[in-house]
Amino acid sequence: MTPYVPGESPVHRCPPGAKILALIATGTALFALPRLDMAVVLALAALAVTGLLYWIARIPARLVLAQLRPLAWILAVLVLVQLALDGWLAGLLVAARLSALVLLAGLVTLTTRSADLIEALQRGLAWLKPLGVNPAKAGLAIALTLRFIPVLAAIAAEVREAQRARGLESSLVALTVPVVVRMLKMSDDIAAAIDARSYDPDRAGH
């Protein structure tokens, strides 16, 4: 996940809830236009505005490129497929739309502390209360999920190394089973640790 870059820019100070809503709205609008030429103009405009916001937030160019790097070859394949099937305008649309979305999502995480982000999501989930969902529990689950992703990646890398030493690196089962079992054991420890700190979801989040 992307690290938080501290700052005092208007982008940093914008309330996290508003940022998430803007991200959702942009993501929807970028896919909603039926006409190709209009969609291309909108996608390019979104890309330009996102670039401007990065400049306002004073995010170093190195981090901007870091956002796009994992995407580079997927983007290349997508654009080539679109070029071959539907012409250059469709290829341009795919490239502009995808990079705008990824950069914008990256900007939200770069300029918002994850605690603030989770708190905003938790508040946004209050409408689920009548359905029997406790927003504080959902908030805890969100926070844990975001934390687990890099932990999972680290455990997977460790297990891969161990299995390579046994000549098992090409077996998906030999990779996945130890990762899942270790995560399950870790989950029990984490749950015990949370309970040991007297976490009470019915009173949490105040």
Added chain:
Amino acid sequence: MSTRDIVFVALFAALTAALGLFPPVTLPVVGVPITAQSMGAMLAGAIAGATRGGAALALFVLLVCAGLPLMAGGRGGLGIVMGPGGGFVLMWPVAAFVIGFLYERSLKTLTVWKEALILVLGGIVLTYAVGIPWIAVVARVDLAKAAIGSAWFLPGDAAKVVLVVLIARAVRRAYPTLQPR
């Protein structure tokens, strides 16, 4: 839900996100990517059970909708759900719940074939039943074309069923998590 259940929910949501680190292959014609992520729904159901598995995938879909780039290839946002693959993605929580439910119901009598059948039912039949008409509506192609285009998923999904059966059996032996229903 106890604290342990919440941690399990988060774990399987994160596992589904981590499965997205395998690069996707996008199908032409229907424009839906093949990813390892649909395995997340099957694993969550088979290992965490109906309630926790379903909640885990619901949480994952929610985070994707909120714009986090957790889908394969770093994609995210409501656009994913509105796109051609949205039917499949929205069915993941349902698939996880149904798989978990059937696993818990037949926990005492599970055989390899029964497990495979449950996973095919929840992970393939149920998901395609919503996913294919969704493609037809969103991509504006007729139903037959959407169905033929989706047939490209079948070999990959069949391989995923085999993998999940092997993984779930091994995990169940090492660290049992399911309660019979």
